[in-house]
Amino acid sequence: MAACSGSLGLSERLQGLNGLFAIHKKKGPTSADVLNLLKTKLLEEAGMKQDPKKRKKQVLKIGHGGTLDSAASGILVVGIGKGTKMLSGMLSGSKKYTTVGEFGKATDTFDALGMVTKEQSYDHITKADLERILKKYTGSIMQTPPLYSALKQNGQRLSCLIKKGIAVECKPARSVMVYDLSVQDYSPPQFTLNIECGGGFYVRSLVNDLGKELSSCAHVKELIRTKQGPFTLDEHALQEDRWTIDEVVKAIKNCTQLVPCEGQKKLKTEISEQEKESD
Structure with missing residues (x-):
């Protein structure tokens, strides 16, 4: 389990995350499979459980910004919490x-x-x-x-x-x-x-x-x-061994600077509030 500082527990930190970050998808699994694995890893680290059949009552909201074929690998932009609302820009972007x-x-x-x-x-x-x-x-x-x-x-x-x-x-x-x-x-x-x-x-x-x-x-x-979009494989994509709550928090903070449009200020504010609560 990754080390976690501050007064908030792991589950609270995870549920309080809002933003965009990028992960590395390996060749083989579908994009949905990779997203489910990421979600499972984060929930397990936080000691939380999610019934896959109860899609309308997800304890962790997460999505990706553009499917990669199962035979393909590379960068997959992920939205978590309120960040899922910003994924449409990734779908249409370069x-x-x-x-x-x-x-x-x-x-x-x-x-x-x-x-x-x-x-x-x-x-x-x-x-x-x-x-x-x-x-x-x-x-x-x-x-x-x-x-x-x-x-x-x-x-x-x-x-x-x-x-x-x-x-x-x-x-x-x-x-x-x-x-x-x-x-x-x-x-x-x-x-x-x-x-x-x-x-x-x-x-x-x-x-x-x-x-x-x-x-x-x-x-x-x-x-x-x-x-x-503004996310590159070499600079921003988290490898599977770094799919932890601490690493995701860091990635969201670093990637907020890359996110264009009106959502940038909102995400920065949300991240700032999360950090204050963790002090």
Whole structure:
């Protein structure tokens, strides 16, 4: 159990937290799984229990600001307490990714977790070809989301419906923003891209589209989110061994300086009050 100073007990400190901070999501679990693990760790440290079936009476309000695929890793911005109301800004804000794609194979999920649906030659593709085609995908573009996604149909996620064998409808193409797109490395069949984009953008769809544009096919081998809004993976994301109440308190205090908009002053005031009560 992490050391905790001040007159407030751990449960009071935890329930009094309000703000945003960032954690590191490992490759494998879903974003929801990671959030549940974080919540469980904090509640256990505070000696508190939460019945998962009683969602309307949560003893600890927590949420995240943008889903990362289970096959992806990187930064996940978390809102706790009143900070959950500020997560909408994270959903629509700028994000940065580094992705490794592979030409020659397409999968039904557009990533390495899916089943291979097509194989095509990629020997004709040069780095110059890839760099040239990236220009078409920079700026405001129309993009069709993948079927395997967190988007919903009749209140249920498309990915969950597909796994149940239920037919789903492809979502229509929508406008998304790509601020920057460049080739970091090209070692056929693999290629590495650096991407800065806005909300609603799917890296898996981009890689799938690039394969088609270059008369081949492609899927995502690896995906890392390195930045979300003002939060960066290297500077702000708490690793799992630091998911403690003390570390979260510090992270919220440090991250308050990064949070834009009118909520900044309110969060600073709330944190200040928490510190006074802990003295």
